């Protein structure tokens with residue numbers, strides 16, 4: 001009885017899933033599928049031929065195309081097209097006697113008109129920019145042990161980092177290896193000229209324990225790298241008992257967006273005028289010298305015009321400003337407005353021992369208020385970086401464990 005019902009259920013599902021569609025050639029350059037509900041899907045012939053799924057054209061095992069374009073399908077015309085309802089496939093006969101078939105599902109997933117759906121779901125989840133007053137509503141918090149042990153929580157944490165630009169973890173042990181464990185939970189720690197795991201501590205002059213730590217103004221780390229560190233993982237082991245030592249942070253993409261809306265001419269200057277970012281010195285036990293130099297504007301956009309990276313670090317901005325003389329004064333005016341907005345929108349919060357503050361170093365400006373160490377209380381943080389290539393890859397493997405192409 002049960003198995004019979006199951007069979008009927010399967011048949012019902014199958015007929016529900018089966019779509020009726022008609023296919024036609026448009027000017028031999030496009031193939032148009034019209035589904036029964038009237039929805040149309042349209043594909044360029046050259047794209048269909050380039051992505052032929054037959055064994056001669058495509059390695060199913062590795063989901064890769066075989067052709068290296070030597071055979072150039074650009075001028076091969078489709079001769080006839082039809083939709084096979086039984087197989088739920090588009091069938092294309094080409095003028096060179098080749099035949100291709102494409103599953104309807106496969107075609108629907110690659111619909112040119114719905115491309116944004118794929119970009120949002122798989123490429124990068126859309127970012128949510130936030131102002132100072134929206135800070136609390138955008139703060140995501142997780143238990144350190146849950147991130148380490150539960151894939152579902154790891155996914156939520158990485159998604160929060162991608163969407164909100166920061167997140168807080170609580171309950172980490174008093175152990176200098178916490179940041180490495182988190183980085184390796186995602187994938188790989190980033191090595192820089194400062195090593196991999198770094199200590200954030202005041203370095204008092206000998207005999208002077210009451211060392212006043214000056215405030216650290218809003219900045220991003222490593223603007224002088226082409227491959228700038230993606231996220232910063234900062235673990236608080238000992239927090240200052242003095243009034244200061246708080247974190248400050250501004251959503252740099254929100255500031256860029258505000259500038260774009262309210263001062264478009266300033267925005268255009270900060271988007272287009274390159275600044276020289278530099279770092280010269282040596283670090284670590286080996287005392288290896290370094291001379292880092294990267295030229296990039298304050299606001300960097302990606303190919304879609306979306307915010308990709310903010311560069312801001314007063315101490316790493318080179319006095320060699322390699323731009324035409326006429327651009328300099330206007331650039332300073334725009335920069336001044338950007339920094340005014342950034343400071344006005346900065347939030348302040350103080351982490352506690354066991355907290356791990358993680359943020360997008362391409363997006364967030366961060367800083368710290370002044371504090372004072374004492375012999376009994378020395379502020380101690382440990383940090384590490386991970387690149388966004390590694391984070392997005394991990395996020396996708398968690399969201400789509402069965403993805404093949």
Ligand SMILES: [Zn+2]
Nearest residue numbers: 052054056057
């Ligand atoms: Zn083929």
